Amino acid sequence: MQCDHRDLIRKYLDSELAGREKESFERHLCSCSECSRELSFYKGLDEKAKGLEPALPPQDFTQRVMAGIEEPGRAAAPNPVYMKLRWAVAYAATAAGVLVPLLGY
Numbered sequence: 001m002q003c004d005h006r007d008l009i010r011k012y013l014d015s016e017l018a019g020r021e022k023e024s025f026e027r028h029l030c031s032c033s034e035c036s037r038e039l040s041f042y043k044g045l046d047e048k049a050k051g052l053e054p055a056l057p058p059q060d061f062t063q064r065v066m067a068g069i070e071e072p073g074r075a076a077a078p079n080p081v082y083m084k085l086r087w088a089v090a091y092a093a094t095a096a097g098v099l100v101p102l103l104g105y
């Protein structure tokens with residue numbers, strides 16, 4: 001079963017609790033092993049996080065991202081189905097233009 005006070009743990013660690021709310025939560029910690037254990041866990045995580053080096057992107061990160069973004073106004077690659085259909089219509093129109101006069105219509 002989860003304690004109703006668990007949502008206050010992060011606020012407590014982030015110094016978002018003050019006055020009576022903070023005192024009340026600290027009293028609760030003395031009697032609730034679940035919150036006390038979770039508070040210790042988060043304090044440990046915070047300590048480990050403080051020891052981490054900041055993660056920096058590779059130097060060419062911006063260039064690679066920008067190269068992957070399509071330039072505005074640049075046409076997208078043509079759809080192969082559309083290209084085949086376009087050629088079929090062109091052949092049909094040419095054939096009709098040749099055959100109609102030959103057939104006398």
Ligand SMILES: [Zn+2]
Nearest residue numbers: 003005032035
């Ligand atoms: Zn609790």
